[in-house]
Amino acid sequence: MKKIIYALILPLVVVSGLVFANREINDETSRKAAPKPLTAAEREAGMKKWKATPEGIKYTKWVASPAGKKVFAGIAKIRKNINDYTNMEAVVTSLSLPPGSRLGFGVMARINGDDYIVKFEPEKSQLEQLQSLKVNDKIIIRSHNVSHAPKYSYPIISGEYVERDSKVIFKRVPRKDGC
Template identity: 85%
Template structure:
């Protein structure tokens, strides 16, 4: 009987040893550095290539159109706040994004008289607080990023910090993998 138990335990020990050894090998390979950043000349060359694509052409046409100029000018108005990660006072104007948007969860807000899309990447625990927002709520927003796309008539702010009535209702949680 003892021989049978030893015979069953031995393969279990060997297999578990192989599993842990393989895990260490996988962890070591993931520590390789990523690709090095492009130089200014390489970035410029890549940008020229992209502008020659149909998407790049559409973007260029949009950027010089009246609608594109308006979106870019509106985004430029808050660029300093974005760069310095300072508070921006906003008023929630809509609890849903424009029809057809694929930005996930977000709200429309007015900052200094201009409308913006504020998109969030909330954890499930943060959704309840964000769903408590109502139209005409005054909030404080901070972000490191404002973007724009021809599909949207408003600049897109990536919400990283939101405060209402002196209470933090949303704070972006960085991803564990660092991306």
């Protein structure tokens, strides 16, 4: 009987040791894999190098163009609301995004006289409420992020909270992986 117990415990001990050793190896590799953040000089050099590429030249020309200046002026108008995560009153102007856009689900909205793309990343359960929006609906938007892209003539607001008639119709669900 003792031999059977020893025969069962011995493989258990060996497997436990291997699992524990493998975990230590994985911890060491993950610690080494984290890259160091770039210094300001390295970032500056990288940016200068990128601006010399065809994409960088195209972007620089777009920033200086009237369309780029219009986009940056629109971003500046709502920057305080974005930073403070405060309400922005908007009117839905279109239920479709500009032709050729790859932003997913979104609408066009006018805030303080300027047009913006408002994009959403809805769950399936939230999609029905967002699709109930109509042109000329007055909504309240809150967001932490506004971006731009040379492909679009409008600033892009990531919609995180939308309210219509004092009822919440969309609230972004945080990602489960923490990012």
